[in-house]
Amino acid sequence: SVMALALLALVIDLATALLTWRLAKDSTNIRAAFLHNLADAGSSVAVLAGGALIWAFGWQWADPVITLLISVWIALHALVEIRPVIRILMLAAPPEVEQEALRHAIAGEDGIEGVHHLHLWQMDEHRVSVEAHLVLAEDADSARIVRQVKARVARDFGIRHVTLETETEGSGCAGPACPPDAT
Secondary structure, eight states: OHHHHHHHHHHHHHHHHHHHHTGGGTOHHHHHHHHHHHHHHHHHHHHHHHHHHHHHHOOTTHHHHHHHHHHHHHHHHHHHHHHHHHHHHTTOOOTTSOHHHHHHHHHTSTTEEEEEEEEEEEOSSSOEEEEEEEEEOTTOOHHHHHHHHHHHHHHHHOOOEEEEEEEETTSTTOGGGSOTTOO
């Protein structure tokens, strides 16, 4: 009867995993549900395999060994899946965006004399945000430069959530009060 219940659970878990498989590629939450269903299906397989080995050969140790193997599999997948979640929760910079390349691209726009307070972080699993202070030439058209920078950051880095503060050498934190990361 335990093996029959395990077989029924396996069918249900695999059906549920199939329902979430396509959506799991784009959502951390759905991926967690998908992996949970796979882990449950694996547990059902373990019960079936353990039961078959105990029934056929009397190997009582098969059940705990198979359970340990599935536990290791679940732990490894959990470690892989937790890293991007921690990055989002800690507002860490995404690994696929090189911060110095971003700084160089912004600083290369006409009318920009420096970039500082550049912060880059992962907002959620699909969106990255950047904020920076731009030191502009005294006669620069700040609205035009901000539009140009936002367009370049979106085009070259795929970042569409951009917050920019403009200042001149004599205003804001530009000049002697500016932090050492200014360019």
